[in-house]
Amino acid sequence: MEKILIIGAGRSAATLISYLEGHSKKFGWEIVVGDMDIESVRSRVGPETNVVSFDVNNEGIRDNEIQKAGLVISMLPARFHHLVARSCMKYSKNLLTASYESEEMKAFEKEAKQKGLLFLNEMGLDPGLDHMSAMKVINSIKDAGHELLCFESFTGGLVAPESDNNPWHYKLTWNPRNVVLAGQDGPAKFIQEGKYKYVPYNRLFRRTELIEIDDYGMFEGYANRDSLKYIDKYSLQGVPTVYRGTLRRPGFCRAWNVFVQLGATDDSYLMKGVENMTYRDFINSFLFYHESDSVELKLFHDQHIDQDSDIIIKLKWLGIFDDTPIGLKKATPAQVLEHILKQKWQLSPGDKDMIVMWHKFIYRDNKTGKKVNKYSSLVVTGEDQVHTAMSKTVGLPLGVAAKLVLTGKIKLTGVLIPTMKEMYEPVLAELEEYGIRFKEKGRRRGDKCYFELFVKGLGQRPGT
Amino acid sequence: MEKILIIGAGRSAATLISYLEGHSKKFGWEIVVGDMDIESVRSRVGPETNVVSFDVNNEGIRDNEIQKAGLVISMLPARFHHLVARSCMKYSKNLLTASYESEEMKAFEKEAKQKGLLFLNEMGLDPGLDHMSAMKVINSIKDAGHELLCFESFTGGLVAPESDNNPWHYKLTWNPRNVVLAGQDGPAKFIQEGKYKYVPYNRLFRRTELIEIDDYGMFEGYANRDSLKYIDKYSLQGVPTVYRGTLRRPGFCRAWNVFVQLGATDDSYLMKGVENMTYRDFINSFLFYHESDSVELKLFHDQHIDQDSDIIIKLKWLGIFDDTPIGLKKATPAQVLEHILKQKWQLSPGDKDMIVMWHKFIYRDNKTGKKVNKYSSLVVTGEDQVHTAMSKTVGLPLGVAAKLVLTGKIKLTGVLIPTMKEMYEPVLAELEEYGIRFKEKGRRRGDKCYFELFVKGLGQRPGT
Numbered sequence: 001m002e003k004i005l006i007i008g009a010g011r012s013a014a015t016l017i018s019y020l021e022g023h024s025k026k027f028g029w030e031i032v033v034g035d036m037d038i039e040s041v042r043s044r045v046g047p048e049t050n051v052v053s054f055d056v057n058n059e060g061i062r063d064n065e066i067q068k069a070g071l072v073i074s075m076l077p078a079r080f081h082h083l084v085a086r087s088c089m090k091y092s093k094n095l096l097t098a099s100y101e102s103e104e105m106k107a108f109e110k111e112a113k114q115k116g117l118l119f120l121n122e123m124g125l126d127p128g129l130d131h132m133s134a135m136k137v138i139n140s141i142k143d144a145g146h147e148l149l150c151f152e153s154f155t156g157g158l159v160a161p162e163s164d165n166n167p168w169h170y171k172l173t174w175n176p177r178n179v180v181l182a183g184q185d186g187p188a189k190f191i192q193e194g195k196y197k198y199v200p201y202n203r204l205f206r207r208t209e210l211i212e213i214d215d216y217g218m219f220e221g222y223a224n225r226d227s228l229k230y231i232d233k234y235s236l237q238g239v240p241t242v243y244r245g246t247l248r249r250p251g252f253c254r255a256w257n258v259f260v261q262l263g264a265t266d267d268s269y270l271m272k273g274v275e276n277m278t279y280r281d282f283i284n285s286f287l288f289y290h291e292s293d294s295v296e297l298k299l300f301h302d303q304h305i306d307q308d309s310d311i312i313i314k315l316k317w318l319g320i321f322d323d324t325p326i327g328l329k330k331a332t333p334a335q336v337l338e339h340i341l342k343q344k345w346q347l348s349p350g351d352k353d354m355i356v357m358w359h360k361f362i363y364r365d366n367k368t369g370k371k372v373n374k375y376s377s378l379v380v381t382g383e384d385q386v387h388t389a390m391s392k393t394v395g396l397p398l399g400v401a402a403k404l405v406l407t408g409k410i411k412l413t414g415v416l417i418p419t420m421k422e423m424y425e426p427v428l429a430e431l432e433e434y435g436i437r438f439k440e441k442g443r444r445r446g447d448k449c450y451f452e453l454f455v456k457g458l459g460q461r462p463g464t
Numbered sequence: 465m466e467k468i469l470i471i472g473a474g475r476s477a478a479t480l481i482s483y484l485e486g487h488s489k490k491f492g493w494e495i496v497v498g499d500m501d502i503e504s505v506r507s508r509v510g511p512e513t514n515v516v517s518f519d520v521n522n523e524g525i526r527d528n529e530i531q532k533a534g535l536v537i538s539m540l541p542a543r544f545h546h547l548v549a550r551s552c553m554k555y556s557k558n559l560l561t562a563s564y565e566s567e568e569m570k571a572f573e574k575e576a577k578q579k580g581l582l583f584l585n586e587m588g589l590d591p592g593l594d595h596m597s598a599m600k601v602i603n604s605i606k607d608a609g610h611e612l613l614c615f616e617s618f619t620g621g622l623v624a625p626e627s628d629n630n631p632w633h634y635k636l637t638w639n640p641r642n643v644v645l646a647g648q649d650g651p652a653k654f655i656q657e658g659k660y661k662y663v664p665y666n667r668l669f670r671r672t673e674l675i676e677i678d679d680y681g682m683f684e685g686y687a688n689r690d691s692l693k694y695i696d697k698y699s700l701q702g703v704p705t706v707y708r709g710t711l712r713r714p715g716f717c718r719a720w721n722v723f724v725q726l727g728a729t730d731d732s733y734l735m736k737g738v739e740n741m742t743y744r745d746f747i748n749s750f751l752f753y754h755e756s757d758s759v760e761l762k763l764f765h766d767q768h769i770d771q772d773s774d775i776i777i778k779l780k781w782l783g784i785f786d787d788t789p790i791g792l793k794k795a796t797p798a799q800v801l802e803h804i805l806k807q808k809w810q811l812s813p814g815d816k817d818m819i820v821m822w823h824k825f826i827y828r829d830n831k832t833g834k835k836v837n838k839y840s841s842l843v844v845t846g847e848d849q850v851h852t853a854m855s856k857t858v859g860l861p862l863g864v865a866a867k868l869v870l871t872g873k874i875k876l877t878g879v880l881i882p883t884m885k886e887m888y889e890p891v892l893a894e895l896e897e898y899g900i901r902f903k904e905k906g907r908r909r910g911d912k913c914y915f916e917l918f919v920k921g922l923g924q925r926p927g928t
Contacts, residue, residue, distance in 0.1 A: 187727050192753040196736045198797070200727030200750070202666035203766075207752060228736070263651050263664030272660045272692070286664070288671060289656040302667075333662070 001030040002406055005069035007054060007084060008076040009033045009041045012098075012124075012174075014386045016073065016395030021046045023403060034065055044386070056080045059087075067091045071406055073398055074099075081105060085119060092117060094405055098124025098394050101417055109415040118410070122417040123401050124394035125355060126155040129378070129431075130244075131233070131417060132397070132424035133438050134359050137376050138234060139421060141363045148239050149371065150362035151230075154211060154221040156247025156355070157390055160381045161216070163351035167314045169249035172345045173353035173390055180265055180338045182246070188223030190243040191231070199223050205257035210250065211358055213377050214439070219356065221245035222253050233419060247356050255314040258303050259337060262286040267334035274331045278323045282336050296321055318344050352382040355389040357438075376440045393436065400430045465494040466870055469533035471518060471548060472540040473497045473505045476562075476588075476638075478850045480537065480859030485510045487867060498529055508850070520544045523551075531555045535870055537862055538563075545569060549583060556581060558869055562588025562858050565881055573879040582874070586881040587865050588858035589819060590619040593842070593895075594708075595697070595881060596861070596888035597902050598823050601840050602698060603885060605827045612703050613835065614826035615694075618675060618685040620711025620819070621854055624845045625680070627815035631778045633713035636809045637817035637854055644729055644802045646710070652687030654707040655695070663687050669721035674714065675822055677841050678903070683820065685709035686717055697883060711820050719778040722767050723801060726750035731798035738795045742787045746800050760785055782808050816846040819853040821902075838906045844899070857900065864894045 004020055006013060013033075020031050034054025035041045041051045056062055056076055066072055066087040071094050074084045078099035085108055088095040092115050097105075101121040112119050122128055134153055141148055159171040172179060188199040199207050208220045227244040236242050248256075259265050263286050271277075271285065280295055287298040305311050315321070318340060326336055347353070357378040365372050382388035401418070404410040404426055418424055431437075468484055470477060477497075484495050498518025499505045505515045519525055520540055530536055530551040535558050538548045542563035549572055552559040556579050561569075565585040576583050586592055598617055605612050623635040636643060652663040663671050672684045691708040700706050712720075723729050727750050735741075735749065744759055751762040769775050779785070782804060790800055811817070821842040829836050846852035865882070868874040868890055882888055895901075 186732055187730060189733075193755075195753060196749055197751075197753065198727055198730075198735070198749055200725075200730060202725060203727070261664075261666060263662055263667065266651060266662075266664060268650055269653075271662070285660055285662055287661075289659060289661065291657075 001028055002070040003030045003032055003068055004402060004406070005032045005034060005065055005072045007034045007056065007065075007072065007074045008080075009035045009044065010075060011388070012391050012394045013075045014044065014388075014395065015391040016075070016399050017045055017049065018387070019396060019399030020402065021049060023399075024048065027403070027406065029406070032065070032069065056083050062087050063090065066093055069093055071096070071402055073097070073402060078102065081121075088119070089115070089117070095119045096123055096398055096401055096405070097121045098128055098398055100127055101415065106415055113414045116413050118405060118413050119415045120401060120405075120412075120418065120423075121415070123398050125157075125390065125397070126357070128397050128418065129393055129436070130155055130357060130359075131419050132428055133357065133376055133378065135234060135419045135421075136424055136428060136438075137359065137361055137374060137440070138236070141361060141374070145366040146363040146372075147366065148236065148361065148363045150241040150360065151234070151236060151239060152241070152243045152245070152360040153358070154219070154245040154247045155224075155357045156219065156221075158247065158249065158354045158356060159347070160352035160354040160389075163347070163353075164249075166344070167310070167317050168252055168255065168345070170252055170345060171347050171351065171353070172342065173347065173388065176338050176342055176345075177334075180334045180341070181267060183222070183225075183260075184265065184267070185225065188225060188227070190223060190227035190241075191239075192241045192243065194240040196228070202260060205253040205260055208253045209245065211247070213356065213358060213379065216356065216379055218250050219247045219358075220250045220253055221247050233417065241362075247358070251310055251314070255311045258299070258305070258311060258315065261303060262299075264333050264337050267332045270330055270332055271336065274326060274336065275329050277326050277336075279320050279326065279340055280323055282326060282333075282340075283320050286333075347385065349385065351385070353388045353390055354382070355380040355393050372442060374440065374442045376438045378436065378438045380436055392434070396431055396434055396436060397427055400427045465492055466534040467494045467496055467532055468535050468537065468866060468870070469496045469498060469529055470537045470539060471498045471520065471529075472538065472544075473499045473508065474539060475852070476855050476858045477539045478508065478852075478859065479855040480539070480863050481509055481513065482851070483860060483863030484866065485513060487863075488512065491867070491870065493870070496529070496533065520547050526551050527554065530557055533557055535560070535866055537561070537866060542566065545585075552581070552583070553579070559583045560587055560862055560865055560869070561585045562592055562862055564591055565879065570879055577878045580877050582869060582877050583879045584865060584869075584876075584882065584887075585879070587862050589621075589854065589861070590821070592861050592882065593857055593900070594619055594821060594823075595883050596892055597821065597840055597842065599698060599883045599885075600888055600892060600902075601823065601825055601838060601904070602700070605825060605838070609830040610827040610836075611830065612700065612825065612827045614705040614824065615698070615700060615703060616705070616707045616709070616824040617822070618683070618709040618711045619688075619821045620683065620685075622711065622713065622818045622820060623811070624816035624818040624853075627811070627817075628713075630808070631774070631781050632716055632719065632809070634716055634809060635811050635815065635817070636806065637811065637852065640802050640806055640809075641798075644798045644805070645731060647686070647689075647724075648729065648731070649689065652689060652691070654687060654691035654705075655703075656705045656707065658704040660692070666724060669717040669724055672717045673709065675711070677820065677822060677843065680820065680843055682714050683711045683822075684714045684717055685711050697881065705826075711822070715774055715778070719775045722763070722769070722775060722779065725767060726763075728797050728801050731796045734794055734796055735800065738790060738800065739793050741790050741800075743784050743790065743804055744787055746790060746797075746804075747784050750797075811849065813849065815849070817852045817854055818846070819844040819857045836906060838904065840902045840904045842900065842902045856898070860895055860898055860900060861891055864891045 024031055031049040033041055034052045038051045038053050072088050073096045074081050081097050082104040094117055108119055157173045183201050183204045188204055190197050204222055208222050211219045211221055222245055224244045224246045227242050231242055284295045287302055359376040361374040363372055380389040380393050488495055495513040497505055497509055498516050502515045502517050536552050537560045538545050545561050546568040558581055572583055621637045647665050647668045652668055654661050668686055672686050675683045675685055686709055688708045688710045691706050695706055748759045751766055823840040825838040827836055844853040844857055
């Protein structure tokens with residue numbers, strides 16, 4: 001029996017565990033889930049799966065469990081992976097994660113190669129599926145001898161249309177804290193038509209693009225962190241436009257920008273007197289003092305919001321002008337905002353989430369010399385509150401990779417991310433069986449690489 | 465002979481050194497200036513002053529010089545003070561600085577008291593003169609039994625009217641890097657009418673106040689860091705309004721805000737390809753791509769600047785749209801901007817700087833029950849490029865304090881800032897002999913504490 005140790009069984013591990021359990025008989029696997037909260041995990045896994053108490057900071061437990069495993073999958077928050085990796089190195093175990101490859105992880109490269117081990121990171125949705133689906137098209141364009149001119153890629157974790165019943169068209173389908181802090185780790189960086197572009201946080205949610213996806217309608221995208229890193233990761237040196245972004249439903253970003261502009265997403269200081277504050281007081285603390293004007297009027301004036309704007313509907317719906325006590329003792333602005341959003345953006349029983357991924361490629365055809373557009377898109381809807389779209393799209397790539405490693409189909413070694421054909425071809429092929437299927441389509445357009453739809457009425461391309 | 469050791473003889477030390485030299489005969493002082501660059505310092509000090517090579521990181525040199533001194537004044541950047549303080553503690557020497565009291569410095573409190581030593585910080589202009597001049601009025605109001613309702617304080621390092629010949633009405637009279645980074649260390653915090661207020665960086669330069677000072681005209685002020693700290697420092701617990709700000713000439717902040725909004729003041733990352741960039745390219749890297757629109761038009765559109773705005777005049781005057789090569793190899797946006805500003809905002813030979821300080825107090829008279837306004841303001845103009853207003857207002861408080869300590873007039877011990885009567889009374893009195901004289905005036909006004917002049921035409925008080 002080959003033992004698979006899954007460390008950390010949060011919500012996004014559900015489909016991974018189901019997948020492995022479903023294949024355990026055929027391949028003779030024993031599934032072990034290590035978590036701090038064994039009772040909760042016990043109720044969520046199959047009867048043949050072992051659940052063990054696991055504190056990653058306890059070296060004895062960590063070493064003991066990892067030593068017994070044949071393969072380790074860490075679903076812990078990224079900051080703990082290096083501890084897991086150290087024990088994996090000690091006992092020569094392969095390791096899979098769905099997290100961004102950290103510097104600490106990359107430092108194991110040489111030793112992993114020497115020992116013939118694979119430490120595979122970024123094997124979930126984003127990062128993960130984005131790499132694999134993009135590299136598949138990029139390599140097909142390159143293999144045909146065409147010249148790639150533009151690569152754009154957008155991903156969003158959203159609510160499914162059938163569960164979308166609020167004016168933000170958004171619910172919290174993943175870590176709410178990350179939603180509040182999104183965009184705060186330095187300016188967004190990308191390259192467009194050969195020019196490096198930098199978008200600071202305070203402009204991020206106003207430099208949006210509109211994108212339409214067949215059958216699913218319109219989305220808006222804002223730039224996601226450092227796209228320039230992907231030039232090396234994807235071997236895109238010399239490609240004039242490389243841009244990665246995050247998807248929301250149209251109108252989200254403009255309204256969210258109000259919180260950004262107010263300073264309500266700041267996580268760097270504790271506010272004074274939070275324990276006695278209401279939602280209304282919270283908003284007022286970012287607005288100028290006035291002896292008689294209402295908080296609403298001050299906000300609309302300060303943010304230049306028209307009385308009939310859809311932003312007002314979104315803000316009022318959140319209850320931010322209400323005299324509701326916050327009910328926290330100590331909090332940063334970001335923590336207060338997260339607390340408010342959690343009340344309103346929570347998924348109701350029966351609600352389904354939705355993952356949307358959209359890539360655009362422009363290349364110069366090596367025969368005709370003409371520019372050709374190509375698109376690849378994926379929409380995945382959750383089955384229920386356990387097998388969410390997020391859980392499926394994070395867990396299945398990991399599960400399939402685990403199978404490929406354990407069955408010897410993948411013999412790669414070192415600290416890697418899934419950008420190579422050897423990895424993405426079998427994984428994408430098997431994901432199709434689970435309904436995770438990218439739609440590709442081509443279309444000939446103008447001779448410049450612009451984001452998909454221009455903001456109407458501005459008479460120019462949007463902020464890119 | 466009592467030895468006074470001045471460590472670090474940058475531009476702002478000129479008046480301090482002159483002051484001490486001028487009193488050295490009378491009091492039998494020997495002046496020693498320790499600096500890395502002894503030749504440059506030698507040309508700037510009197511013939512009887514000793515200049516020694518001094519590297520603060522060299523413990524041997526540091527200990528040796530400090531051991532020989534009777535009093536130490538550190539004019540080094542604040543981050544080095546703790547090294548100086550450690551040696552001062554070792555050899556039981558009093559220490560003066562013009563820098564903010566750091567946590568490291570505060571940690572010497574107990575030991576300083578035990579040894580009977582005075583480590584006096586914040587003894588320059590701002591911090592320094594601001595404390596002393598404000599506390600003088602605050603204590604006079606309290607001593608009379610009145611109830612303080614409002615304290616506001618603004619300081620600016622500006623260019624004197626006779627040397628003001630650019631549309632920003634600003635030149636670099638102190639550390640240019642600090643000018644570019646101003647406001648980036650967290651939101652501005654203050655309390656107004658009993659409400660805590662937070663202003664994020666991206667709104668800081670739009671939440672300005674207008675202030676008029678007799679004979680010097682109009683100024684605008686923006687909130688300066690954390691005013692809440694001063695509630696304890698100045699014993700203002702329960703005072704409904706406490707606000708500190710920085711002064712510029714009107715119109716500066718709105719134009720400066722363009723750089724803030726673009727992300728051009730960001731010091732957190734190195735830009736790509738700076739070595740091949742022009743000023744124009746620099747600005748363009750923060751703007752959306754367009755195949756034909758000019759950088760100017762894109763900027764004006766992006767920032768909603770009217771064609772006839774004074775902002776355009778200011779920006780064009782700086783040359784930011786020119787094809788001038790930046791000429792730096794590696795730089796953050798903030799470093800590029802600093803480099804551009806240095807070319808245009810530099811003081812010409814003969815230019816004079818100006819220091820402006822303005823306090824406002826409102827109290828309830830304990831006899832009449834009426835609210836009373838009181839103002840205290842100071843304007844100091846530089847004499848020449850050596851004895852600048854900055855050098856005078858930083859150096860003279862330090863010099864006078866040194867005299868008071870050495871002559872035994874001040875017997876305080878511990879790690880202190882000059883908020884106590886024992887300190888500010890003799891210092892302010894002697895500063896008047898040097899023309900540093902605060903003008904106080906009272907005026908009865910309405911019953912609320914607002915900043916001085918309201919922005920015209922808005923129909924409401926400005927963003928406070």
